[in-house]
Amino acid sequence: xxxxxxxxxxxxADRLNESELKILSENAxxxxxxxxxxxxxxxxxxxxFYILYSGKVEYHLNVGDQRGGLTVGENNERGTPIGWSxxxxxxxxxxxxxxxxxxxVVAWDNKLLRALFDSNPxxxxxxxxxxxxxxxxxxxxxxxxxxxxxxxxxxxSFEGSTTYTSxxxxxxxxxxxxxxxxxxFFNPFSDWHLMKLAEISDTKYYKQGEKLLSKGEASHKFMxxxxxxxxxxxIKENGEVYTSDIxxxxxxxxxxSAASFDAIPNFMELVVLExxxxxxxxxxxxxxxxxxxxxxxxxxxxxxxxxxxxxxxAIRAQVITQTYDRxxxxxxxxxxxxxxxxxxxxxxxxxxxLLAEKLTQGIAFDLLDQxxxxxxxxxxxxxxxxxxxxxxxxxxxxxxxxxxxxxNHVIKAPKNTPSAQLRNECSELFEKAIAYLDIxxxxxxxxxxESGNIFIYNHLLNHxxxxxxxxxxxxxxSHFISMLLYKYYKDSGLRVVRIxxxxxxxxxDYYNKLGHMGVRxxxxxxxxxxxxxxxKNRMLFFDEASDKLKQGINLILSPEGTSRETHQSPVDFKPxxxxxxxxxxxxxxxxxxxxxxxxxxxxxxxxxxVIKPAFRLSEVIDTTKPFKEELRGFLESYSKKYxxxxxxxxxxxxx
Numbered sequence: 001x002x003x004x005x006x007x008x009x010x011x012x013a014d015r016l017n018e019s020e021l022k023i024l025s026e027n028a029x030x031x032x033x034x035x036x037x038x039x040x041x042x043x044x045x046x047x048x049f050y051i052l053y054s055g056k057v058e059y060h061l062n063v064g065d066q067r068g069g070l071t072v073g074e075n076n077e078r079g080t081p082i083g084w085s086x087x088x089x090x091x092x093x094x095x096x097x098x099x100x101x102x103x104x105v106v107a108w109d110n111k112l113l114r115a116l117f118d119s120n121p122x123x124x125x126x127x128x129x130x131x132x133x134x135x136x137x138x139x140x141x142x143x144x145x146x147x148x149x150x151x152x153x154x155x156x157s158f159e160g161s162t163t164y165t166s167x168x169x170x171x172x173x174x175x176x177x178x179x180x181x182x183x184x185f186f187n188p189f190s191d192w193h194l195m196k197l198a199e200i201s202d203t204k205y206y207k208q209g210e211k212l213l214s215k216g217e218a219s220h221k222f223m224x225x226x227x228x229x230x231x232x233x234x235i236k237e238n239g240e241v242y243t244s245d246i247x248x249x250x251x252x253x254x255x256x257s258a259a260s261f262d263a264i265p266n267f268m269e270l271v272v273l274e275x276x277x278x279x280x281x282x283x284x285x286x287x288x289x290x291x292x293x294x295x296x297x298x299x300x301x302x303x304x305x306x307x308x309x310x311x312x313x314a315i316r317a318q319v320i321t322q323t324y325d326r327x328x329x330x331x332x333x334x335x336x337x338x339x340x341x342x343x344x345x346x347x348x349x350x351x352x353x354l355l356a357e358k359l360t361q362g363i364a365f366d367l368l369d370q371x372x373x374x375x376x377x378x379x380x381x382x383x384x385x386x387x388x389x390x391x392x393x394x395x396x397x398x399x400x401x402x403x404x405x406x407x408n409h410v411i412k413a414p415k416n417t418p419s420a421q422l423r424n425e426c427s428e429l430f431e432k433a434i435a436y437l438d439i440x441x442x443x444x445x446x447x448x449x450e451s452g453n454i455f456i457y458n459h460l461l462n463h464x465x466x467x468x469x470x471x472x473x474x475x476x477x478s479h480f481i482s483m484l485l486y487k488y489y490k491d492s493g494l495r496v497v498r499i500x501x502x503x504x505x506x507x508x509d510y511y512n513k514l515g516h517m518g519v520r521x522x523x524x525x526x527x528x529x530x531x532x533x534x535x536k537n538r539m540l541f542f543d544e545a546s547d548k549l550k551q552g553i554n555l556i557l558s559p560e561g562t563s564r565e566t567h568q569s570p571v572d573f574k575p576x577x578x579x580x581x582x583x584x585x586x587x588x589x590x591x592x593x594x595x596x597x598x599x600x601x602x603x604x605x606x607x608x609x610v611i612k613p614a615f616r617l618s619e620v621i622d623t624t625k626p627f628k629e630e631l632r633g634f635l636e637s638y639s640k641k642y643x644x645x646x647x648x649x650x651x652x653x654x655x
Contacts, residue, residue, distance in 0.1 A: 003028045011079040012130035020123050031107045033099035039082055040093040046086025049110045055103025060096040073141045081131040086110045088306050090341055121295040128301035129261035140267050142315040143234055176201045183251030193296050200285040204278050212270040220283045223255035228276030230254050233269045256307055258283040259300055314385050328352050330389055341378040348379050361397045395436040396603035402433025403474050410513055419515025427486035430479050437602050440652045443611035448589050451489045452552040456577050457593040458570040458646055459558035463601055477598045481556050493554035546584035565599045569646050573639045575631055581617045589614040594645035608649035
């Protein structure tokens with residue numbers, strides 16, 4: 001029995017006449033799904049297309065080995081399309097749709113429906129336009145999910161990307177028709193369609209800083225980029241700006257919502273970063289053209305759904321990475337989803353393996369950059385997507401390369417290079433390396449104007465990922481403080497470092513070349529020393545440290561004597577740093593530096609640094625009482641107090 005009465009309640013019905021509704025209803029059926037029943041299955045052949053009539057649907061994305069998948073949206077609004085990815089090659093469902101409670105849907109055989117659109121493009125245009133309108137909430141929900149796990153990103157985060165030079169000389173002047181033929185978006189359009197579009201198109205120029213679209217504003221223009229750069233921004237209620245993409249590819253549609261027959265709500269803003277040249281079509285002109293040529297309107301709706309699907313895939317890829325903290329899982333999932341659209345010989349299949357090893361990541365990034373320019377079809381689209389997804393990983397790779405360069409510079413330095421010069425050169429190279437990291441610093445005003453101070457810090461473990469190919473681990477926290485001192489004093493100071501065990505001779509050679517002060521521990525030397533020998537060595541160390549302070553050299557050391565993860569830091573302080581201050585006889589300033597997340601993968605964390613006001617030992621202990629007893633009491637309370645400093649460093653990052 002035809003479902004004409006049922007279809008009248010769907011969003012597009014008021015645009016179709018009685019005979020068109022009858023044709024559509026004769027091919028439809030009303031299907032009921034019980035709670036938790038599967039309506040569509042990810043990757044399955046899209047044999048059916050559904051529109052929600054009553055109940056609720058929840059969408060899941062199966063990701064690699066993650067059982068149960070990632071929930072990527074839900075809806076209970078009548079008219080919501082389910083399985084619209086079946087309108088696009090390779091005609092497979094992009095997500096798994098689950099009924100939540102008893103749910104009714106109107107269903108069509110997908111092939112029959114597409115054939116109906118071909119023979120009745122007026123039906124196809126309005127049906128697909130409604131599908132587009134009721135699917136945009138998925139993009140909004142995906143962006144909201146991405147924002148929840150992101151930190152505010154600006155256009156600076158995307159620097160280094162290749163782009164066309166604005167208004168570059170492209171040789172002989174090209175017609176609008178020739179330009180349309182070069183755009184990937186217009187591939188399915190016939191020349192006849194493109195000629196009609198070219199007739200209503202105009203070339204426009206926009207200056208840097210101009211807004212092409214504001215949040216909440218309806219778009220009245222459809223734009224295709226010829227040259228320049230445009231930022232796609234998401235603006236939260238508190239004013240924070242998240243740049244989700246930089247649009248810069250020639251032939252890329254940068255403003256598409258005006259081309260939909262149904263007006264599309266807008267949640268983003270588009271801002272010109274570099275002067276742009278665009279091909280522009282007024283919305284009213286498109287609507288007139290659709291009325292005259294519904295077949296052209298139908299093809300346009302198909303392509304807008306394709307564009308929406310591509311945008312969804314890109315934003316969901318970032319959500320997957322945030323959720324599972326695994327870029328390789330995201331990339332492999334996206335490759336699997338592309339399925340038959342990728343050639344089995346495509347180099348894109350190499351990317352997960354190349355990214356899996358630190359030593360081959362550079363090859364992976366070079367290959368992605370190449371494929372994003374020279375790839376074909378889906379291969380090029382995925383390469384561009386992976387360039388965005390791997391942005392943090394690429395920065396981490398460049399940071400690690402910077403550490404290698406710094407270490408090699410020290411190791412290869414001529415033996416007669418003054419250690420102070422080498423320490424400063426090391427700090428300059430470290431500063432270049434950490435330029436790729438996200439670091440928040442508070443309290444720089446507490447750094448004393450004059451040098452000759454003791455800088456103490458909570459010592460954090462190194463993440464194993466930063467072990468260099470020769471098994472050497474650079475202590476990131478102490479190198480950071482040296483770099484900070486070099487910026488303020490033009491001298492990176494002296495660090496107190498543990499004298500390594502026999503197998504750690506490389507570690508010791510590195511620090512010896514830098515001229516840092518070595519302190520022996522129980523593990524430093526297998527030889528048994530007498531108590532008198534230990535006392536003598538300790539006094540020699542205190543004398544040397546005191547001399548350095550009197551010369552106006554800053555000392556850097558951790559009172560813990562060991563390293564921990566951020567959530568465990570610090571452990572109880574040992575007296576060494578404070579005994580140096582007392583032994584010096586000059587009562588130097590002691591500057592506390594609290595650190596957070598230097599023990600994490602830098603691609604997964606933002607680093608926090610809090611510098612607290614300096615103090616002198618004479619200000620915190622009673623110098624008229626026995627020193628050791630006073631110091632013991634101070635250390636017991638100060639270790640606990642220092643934990644609050646570390647909490648500040650954590651909050652600096654997380655707020």
